[in-house]
Amino acid sequence: MGSNAVEDLIEASSGVHYSGFHMEQPRTPEIEQPTTSIDDSFHKQPFIIGVAGGAASGKTTVCDLIMEQLRDQRVVLVNQDSFYHTLTLEELTKVHEYNFDHPDAFDTEQLLRVVEKLKHGQAVDIPKYDFKSYKNDVFPLRRVNPSDVIILEGILIFHDPRVRDLMNMKIFVDTDADVRLARRIRRDTAEKGRDIATVLDQYSKFVKPAFDDFILPTKKYADIIIPRGGDNHVAIDLIVQHLRTKLGQHDLCKIYPNLYVIQSTFQIRGMHTLIRDAQTTKHDFVFYADRLIRLVVEHGLGHLPFTEKQVITPTGSVYSGVDFCKRLCGVSVIRSGESMENALRACCKGIKIGKILIHREGDNGQQLIYEKLPLDIAERHVLLLDPILGTGNSAVQAISLLLKKGVPEPNILFLNLISAPQGVHVVCKRFPRIKIVTSEIEIGLNDDFRVIPGMGEFGDRYFGTDDD
Numbered sequence: 041m042g043s044n045a046v047e048d049l050i051e052a053s054s055g056v057h058y059s060g061f062h063m064e065q066p067r068t069p070e071i072e073q074p075t076t077s078i079d080d081s082f083h084k085q086p087f088i089i090g091v092a093g094g095a096a097s098g099k100t101t102v103c104d105l106i107m108e109q110l111r112d113q114r115v116v117l118v119n120q121d122s123f124y125h126t127l128t129l130e131e132l133t134k135v136h137e138y139n140f141d142h143p144d145a146f147d148t149e150q151l152l153r154v155v156e157k158l159k160h161g162q163a164v165d166i167p168k169y170d171f172k173s174y175k176n177d178v179f180p181l182r183r184v185n186p187s188d189v190i191i192l193e194g195i196l197i198f199h200d201p202r203v204r205d206l207m208n209m210k211i212f213v214d215t216d217a218d219v220r221l222a223r224r225i226r227r228d229t230a231e232k233g234r235d236i237a238t239v240l241d242q243y244s245k246f247v248k249p250a251f252d253d254f255i256l257p258t259k260k261y262a263d264i265i266i267p268r269g270g271d272n273h274v275a276i277d278l279i280v281q282h283l284r285t286k287l288g289q290h291d292l293c294k295i296y297p298n299l300y301v302i303q304s305t306f307q308i309r310g311m312h313t314l315i316r317d318a319q320t321t322k323h324d325f326v327f328y329a330d331r332l333i334r335l336v337v338e339h340g341l342g343h344l345p346f347t348e349k350q351v352i353t354p355t356g357s358v359y360s361g362v363d364f365c366k367r368l369c370g371v372s373v374i375r376s377g378e379s380m381e382n383a384l385r386a387c388c389k390g391i392k393i394g395k396i397l398i399h400r401e402g403d404n405g406q407q408l409i410y411e412k413l414p415l416d417i418a419e420r421h422v423l424l425l426d427p428i429l430g431t432g433n434s435a436v437q438a439i440s441l442l443l444k445k446g447v448p449e450p451n452i453l454f455l456n457l458i459s460a461p462q463g464v465h466v467v468c469k470r471f472p473r474i475k476i477v478t479s480e481i482e483i484g485l486n487d488d489f490r491v492i493p494g495m496g497e498f499g500d501r502y503f504g505t506d507d508d
C-alpha cells in the first residue's frame with residue numbers, strides 16, 4: 041500500500057453528507073420550534089468522491105466496483121473524459137500532435153457547472169465523448185440525475201483546485217507505469233482502433249510527460265491511495281464500508297444518538313415507494329405497510345436488553361446464545377398505531393398491548409381522551425406504536441402518560457414508519473433517553489402540519505376509511 045494506509049486516511053476524508061432527497065425548502069410551520077432548522081438539516085448535498093490516476097491505471101474499474109457494491113444507493117459516475125474539448129478542423133488534421141493529457145484539453149468550466157448543478161439537486165445533461173471522432177457532440181446527451189454519491193473520475197480530476205474543493209473524498213489509483221502502458225496498448229488497439237506504433241508514439245510524446253508533470257503531482261491531494269487498482273479488494277471494501285456508514289447515518293442520528301433509522305435497501309425503498317404512491321390500492325398499501333412495520337418492529341426489538349443463555353443442541357453441543365427480554369408490552373396510539381399490533385404480536389408471543397387515544401385539538405394541542413394500559417406497565421419495557429411521527433405533539437402526550445405511569449424513560453422504545461425532523465427534535469429534546477426507531481426521515485411538515493412527502497392519512501388508508 042502507498043505511503044497512506046487506507047484505514048488511517050479513510051477517516052480523515054472531509055465532510056459527511058447524506059441527503060436522501062433534494063427538494064425546494066418547505067415553509068417551516070409554526071409549531072414547537074426545533075433549534076436546528078430545516079435549512080440547516082435538510083438541504084444537504086451529495087457526497088462527492090474524486091478518483092484520479094494515470095491513464096489505464098484502473099480508475100474506471102475501481103469506480104465500477106464501488107458502484108457495484110453500492111447498487112442499493114443512488115450513485116452516479118461523471119467521467120472527466122466527457123469534458124474533452126471537441127477538436128477544431130485544424131487540430132483534427134494534426135491530431136497526433138494534440139496533447140490529450142494536458143489540463144487544457146478539458147473544458148473544466150463546464151465540468152464545474154455540471155458538478156455545481158448536481159450538488160444543488162438539479163439534473164444535468166452531460167456530453168458524450170467519442171474517442172474515435174474526437175468529438176463531444178454525440179447525441180443524445182447523457183442525462184444525469186442528482187444522487188447521494190457523485191463520483192468524479194479522470195486523469196486530471198485533482199488538477200483544478202476548484203474541482204478538488206468540491207470533493208469530500210479523494211482517491212488516487214496508483215498502478216505501475218509498465219502495467220498502465222501494457223493496458224493502454226491493449227485498450228487503444230482493441231477499443232479505439234489505433235495501431236501500436238501510434239499508441240507508443242503518443243505515450244512517449246504526451247502521456248508519460250503529462251503523467252510526470254501534471255498527474256503524479258496531484259497524488260499528494262489524495263486521502264486514499266489504492267495500489268493495484270481494481271485488484272485491491274481490501275481497499276475497495278474499506279471505501280465502500282466507509283461510504284455506507286456515511287450514507288446510512290442521517291444527520292439527525294448524529295444529533296440524537298437514540299434515533300435509529302433502519303438501513304435502507306432497494307427492498308425498503310420499493311416498499312416506501314408503494315405506500316407513498318397515492319394511486320396504490322388499499323390491498324397493496326396494507327401489504328407493504330405490514331412488511332415495513334414488521335421490519336421496524338424486528339429492528340426495535342433488537343434494542344431491548346437481553347440475558348446470556350446457553351442451550352444444548354440436538355447434537356449434544358453447547359450453543360451460547362441470549363434470552364429475550366421478558367417484561368415487555370406494546371402501547372398503540374389509536375387508530376394508526378393499531379396497524380402495528382399484529383407485527384408486534386407475531387414477534388412477541390402473548391405480548392400485552394395497551395391503547396391510548398389522543399385527540400387533536402386544532403393545530404395547537406392534543407388531548408389525551410382514553411387510555412387502557414397494563415397495570416404493571418412501570419415494570420415493563422414499552423414499545424410505543426404509531427406509524428407517523430409528525431409534529432411530535434401526540435408522541436409527547438403519549439410518552440408523558442407512560443412516564444406518569446412510572447415507566448422509566450430509557451424503557452420506552454418509540455416505533456414508527458416515518459418521522460418528520462420537527463417531531464424528532466421535539467421528542468428527543470424533551471425525552472433524551474427514549475429510543476426512536478424509524479424507517480425513513482421525512483423532509484418536513486406542510487402548512488397543515490402534515491408530513492411531507494408522507495403517505496397521507498395512514499389510518500384511513502390502512503383501515504380503508506378513505507373511500508368516497
Ligand SMILES: Nc1ncnc2c1ncn2[C@@H]1O[C@H](COP(=O)(O)OP(=O)(O)O)[C@@H](O)[C@H]1O
Nearest residue numbers: 094095096097098099100101223227269270271
Ligand atoms: N486489475 C486489472 N487487471 C487486468 N486488467 C485491468 C485491471 N484493471 C483494469 N484493467 C483493464 O485495463 C484497462 C484500463 O482500465 P480502466 O479501469 O479503464 O482504467 P482508467 O479508467 O484508469 O483508464 C481496461 O481495458 C481494463 O479492462
Ligand SMILES: Nc1ccn([C@@H]2O[C@H](COP(=O)(O)O)[C@@H](O)[C@H]2O)c(=O)n1
Nearest residue numbers: 094095096121140141171174194195247
Ligand atoms: N481522443 C482522445 C482522448 C483521450 N485520449 C487518452 O485517454 C486517456 C484518458 O482516459 P482514461 O480513461 O485512461 O483516464 C489520456 O491518457 C488520453 O491520452 C486519447 O487517446 N484520445
Ligand SMILES: [Mg+2]
Nearest residue numbers: 096099100101
Ligand atoms: Mg477511465
